[in-house]
Amino acid sequence: MHITFHGAARKVTGSKHIVQLNDGTSILLDCGMFQGLGEKTEEMNEHFGFNPKKVDAMILSHAHIDHCGLIPKLVAEGYDGPIYCTAPTMELARILLMDSAKIQEQDADFENRQRKKKGQETLSALYTEEQAMEALRLFKVVEYQQETDINPNVKFMLTDAGHVIGSAAIHLTIKEDNKETRITFSGDVGRYGDLLLRSPQTFPQADHILLESTYGDSLHKDLDPIADALREIIHETCIIKRGKVIIPAFSVGRTQELLYALNSLELKNTLPDTLYFVDSPLSDKATQVIKDHPEEYNKEVKEVMKTDHDPFGFKGLRFVQSTEESMALNDDPRPMVIISSSGMAEAGRVRHHIRNNIENEKNTILIVGYCEPSSLGGQLMNGNKQVYIFGDQYDVKAKVCVIKSMSAHGDYEDLLHFLSCQDPAKVKNLFLIHGEYDVQQHFAQTLKDKGFDNIEIPYQHQKIEL
DSSP: OEEEEEESSSSSSOOEEEEEOTTSOEEEEOOOOOOSOTTHHHHHHHOOSSOGGGOOEEEOOOOOHHHHTTHHHHHHTTOOSOEEEOHHHHHHHHHHHHHHHHHHHHHHHHHHHHHHHTTOOOOOOSOOHHHHHHHHTTEEEOOTTOOEEEETTEEEEEEEOSSSTTOEEEEEEEEETTEEEEEEEOOSOOOTTOSSBOOOOOOOOOSEEEEEOTBTTOOOOOSTTHHHHHHHHHIIIIIISOOEEEEEOOTTTHHHHHHHHHHHHHHTTOOOSSEEEEEOHHHHHHHHHHHTOGGGBOHHHHHHTTTOSOTTOOTTEEEEOSHHHHHHHHHOOSOEEEEESOTTSSSSHHHHHHHHHTTOTTOEEEEOSOOOTTSHHHHHHTTOSEEEETTEEEEOOSEEEEOGGGOSSOBHHHHHHHHTTSOGGGOSEEEEESSOHHHHHHHHHHHHHTTOOOEEOOOTTEEEEO
16 A cells, blocks of 8 residues: 655645555545645645545544645545544534635635736636535544444544544554554644643554644643733733734634633633624634534633633623624724634735734734744744735734744644654654654654654655555
8 A cells, every 4th residue: 555645745734645555445634725835825726636536535634724625626526435524523614614615716706807807717716615515415423432444444543633623633444465554644733731622642553653743843831821921912912002912813723722711811800901802703603613512621621611601701702793893993993802814814804904903013913823934924923024915015013922832733742742652663654744844854853762763754745655
């Protein structure tokens, strides 16, 4: 058999990996969208590098768009097999994919209006809402720790990866040539001691491991001071300078962590007295899904819920729905906190908020998660003094702050903890995926020091025999 790495290969987005048996059976692990790669992004999302019609089954690790965002395109191009995932992942994917489809159609409509003016040929959307609905019909729910047969020679099990609600590591067991091979795909590995979720589960010994490496060279600070850091930033910006705090945040996971941290400040009577807005209808829906699955919370959150039935709600919080309400925030002179997607500030309403507030020294732009270096969020993290937004250049006069410890991705200690249930001598191959190449090279040395000898960093579309 062999594995081909069609995404998140020396990159952090676009997760897609195919395991193919000698008899031709093909299993696709994730089908994610590339994000934040500048001009290359659109072209990379147009071409899979494989024929969807020849894929027999797909298993989805979790609902983030860089892991599930191209599923409607996969189905539109001929895939008609099952899409296995957990129940929360299916519910979140429904929300995210329908929203993504709407964006694809709107973007295509805008682009085509410009093309018509120039007499150019029009383009089709990457996929439509109808195609997203068609794809969602193929989803099949699987519980954690439940062995599921794909065919007589292939079965799999999911374990909790602790990254977002419903996230899973995938463990394949394959019988071929009178022997059994175990392959583990980590998906995205969460934090041990996460603010909201249970820690990643242990898993059976694997022969081959595909391991994410987003923060393979980073060590996050302790999780405890997050609420305090938020309080200090909001107090300085909103109470002292009378400005606005703009927080780009992914709708699933990061937004809810922020709300939980802010709620904890209210419970301590230390929440700064200002206005709080979540400007993302998608985040509103995602928060409701997360509220519907308290079984995934850690012990600390469950303890809080004994006295506070809504750990994501607090005084002054308002979810913004309409475009008109969102636009009105930019004309509102009052101090406020605006949490809005996307997390890399590459799309969505947050770009408008950054554009309208970036040249005012009273304001703060707070980055709370991973950003591709070429994305707007990445440029701000890197200290760029000028950035382009919607084609226009802006001076970065607002203060830019970063809280790296809020990442839903584990740091290198978390990743080593994830692997601690494995005997390195029995791991024949450890493939580093979902990371920047320089970070992966650094992490590979760390892993070698821990006894993992056969480490590979596959490139885009590389095919490797097992």
